[in-house]
Amino acid sequence: MADQSVPMPIRHVLLALLTVAIWGFNFVVIKLSVEALPPILAAALRFFFAALPAVFFVRPPKAPWYLVVGFGLALGVALYAFLNLSIAWGMPAGLSSLVLQVQAFFTMGLAFLLLGERPSRFQVMGAVVAFGGIGVIALERVGETALVPLTMTLLAALSWGLANVLTRKAGKVNAVSFTVWGALAAPLPLLALSLLIEGPEAVGAALSDFGWSDAALIAFLAYPATLLGGGIWSWLLGQHPATVVAPFTLLVPITGVLSGHLILGEVITLPEIAGGALVILGLMVTLMRGKPPVVAVRLD
Template sequence: MPLRHVLLALFVVAIWGFNFVVIKLSVEALPPILAAALRFFCAALPAVFFVRPPKAPWWLVAGFGLAFGFALYSFLNLSIAWGMSAGLSSLVLQSQAFFTMALAFVILGERPRRMQVIGALIAFAGIAIIATERMAATALLPLGMTLMAAVSWGLANVLTKKAGRVNAVAFTVWGALAAPIPLLGLSLWVEGPQTVLSALAGFGWREMAIIAFLAYPATILAGAIWSWLLGQHPTSAVAPFTLLVPITGLLSGYLVFGETITLIEVGGGLLVIAGLIVTVIRGRASEPRVRFD
């Protein structure tokens, strides 16, 4: 990947790492599934009135929205509301890189290169070290729901890749449109109409700022850049960058909530970085350069 594309991927990593802190704030301020519904409602509207639909099959756009918006954030928001810390959530969710590679192999026939597999294994060892350090304080159900969120993200990545080189902003915005109604329906069913109405009645500037960050920088901007990168490069070359999200997620959790970072976690983080370096090494010197235009 060209250096400019690597820097774009790292920019997305920084946003998504801090995103977990803001998600935790959102589920403390609002019912968790309702928070996800408001996030994607704001991400889709009013943008859909100004952005043309992407040149991709409607089922791919809707499938991406349901996988990335409905499934991922239903599982993730509930897991954080039920006890997963912001830092540990950012860590466990990055198993999506491996689900992405596996699904891309099954659905798209993409075969990761040997160095990518080795790098992923090194990074996974780092994630396992950090998870072992933090797992004792985490219930099994929230952990399992975070893993389901990771599977959902992996599916969203593969659907994005299958869509090809479409307009990334249009794909993200119109995909987001598929999520709010199912999320709102799930919120009314799980959290109850009275809880939803009470939360909406008390919606203020703090809640608005939280949802605005989740909807625009974390969903539209970062999601559009990510979709564009997936359209330019093999899935197995892009997805491993998210293995750095636990680093920014753990740091954000420490700075905002005082979540501690131990020496063992630092060691695991260094392994994650080492795995990423190995993963993005070019397997072939003839890899074509892609212009950003």
């Protein structure tokens, strides 16, 4: 188990920030994809192209098969079935990126229960401050959505927390391999769910009308958002405790809300800006652990 007293190198911090920037923009692309395609089918196509043809060129990870499959089912099936449906049913992209960050709490709780990783008092304090900011934004925007989509987004957050812990449990495996082979577990269950919930006629019509704009949306979701972002994230979780890595996702709502405003025209209010500032402050507190922020401690 990694030593939680060792700070993250600056290059690891930058990789985490790149990942959360991609994932923030990812919510806008999800919104566009579920407007163009049945939402669960969009998730199935995302993970089909994330897995194929990559599995023919990437060796299976040196991890128990149940962790690889469990990761794929938690991240691919549960997270994106719930998330895509919630966005299709009315959750704004920016608000979705915000609510989903409850996964940091789920990750810390599950990591404590399943892995014995105890969060430090600074990690708990930072999470409280950051989620205070998330609460400010949520109170400003929660009236825009209904209870069912909001609940589904919270279930997606729980699924992400489980995927984080499974990744951590797998240890220092090849991150790209773990992500690619985990993605392989998702397309068939998602397709089955799509046929069951959305219907064969809707699935057939979407596939027959599939065009270049649909392909561009799925390509972004499959490659930068899933393979690149997921590969970096899996690698970071193999290098550091889940309670250290997971709080970086508290920055996803910042890029998510900004992307939603710039591309979809979603309005950013002063309370949302104030809440975003609290999120950043909470992340800084979380990373301190009794010392200056890690980016000021280790520069290699």
